[in-house]
Amino acid sequence: MEKGDIIRWEFEAWVVEDGNEILFDTTKEDLAKEHGIHDPNVKYGPMVSVVGAGRLIKGIDEELLKAEVDKDYEVTIPPEKGYGERDPKLVKIHSYRELARQKIEPEVGKEVVINNKRGRIVTVTPGRVVIDFNHPLAGKTLKYKFKIVEKVEGDVDKVRAIIEMDYGKEVEKFNIEVKDDDIIIELPDVCKYDSNWAVAKYAIVGDIRDYVANKNVKFVEVYPKKEEKKEEETKENTDENTENAEENKEEGKEENAEEEKTES
Secondary structure, three states: OOOOOEEEEEEEEEEEEOOEEEEEEEOOHHHHHHOOOOOOOOOOOOEEEEOOOOOOOHHHHHHHHHOOEOOEEEEEEOHHHOOOOOOHHHEEEEEHHHHHHOOOOOOOOOEEEEOOEEEEEEEEEOOEEEEEOOOOOOOOEEEEEEEEEEEOOOHHHHHHHHHHHHOOOOHHHOEEEEEOOEEEEEOOOHHHHOHHHHHHHHHHHHHHHHHOOOOEEEEEOOOOOOOOOOHHHHHHHHHHHHHHHHHHHHHHHHHHHHHHHHHO
16 A cells, blocks of 8 residues: 555454453454444444554554555554553542532543543542543554455545545435536535534545545535426316316215105
């Protein structure tokens, strides 16, 4: 692979600790269920990534650059190429009162965000709370088993893959056209009402210009006009109503005749 290639890949990610291997992430739904980490909100299956873009941990970015399509790989990632070494300075003590002001109920193991930093509560004692702001996988050796299942080719397919990576909803319903200096993307209905789209579209534009082509990107919202009843259908309905009225009129005459006969 080369830097900037757009790929779909599948993987298993394990923590290696004291001779044991613990699965913490995967694109394979059955494996996630087997190891008790299944998330019903996650869409499983091959994941779209940009090789060498710095969005993955360093060790995996480096290994993907060396990989080929449809080959199985198994690599060990040391902490310095994973989530870094643990930094003791990132373990902070906060007062119980400080957390109360932020409406945080201290519980061991609870994830919290303080001053825009995400951490995990590791100790709760009277009056103070210890929070670890290291990444949960900091200092851990990791093992990845992965395979690149596709290198995405062609501008239209690349744009669709970027939409899948940056937004992920109803990807197949986006209509994409590359024409001269324009990339025209007709949006599905979901984008009209989804607040997440307002953020995602800027990431999509940036990635298209970086990894597909430096062209104008146009998002098109289509609101179809109301379909008017055809004149023919209206005429048929009128004729049918007239016919029904005539039938009802004749039935009424027959009923009146029967009533007169009975009275006589």
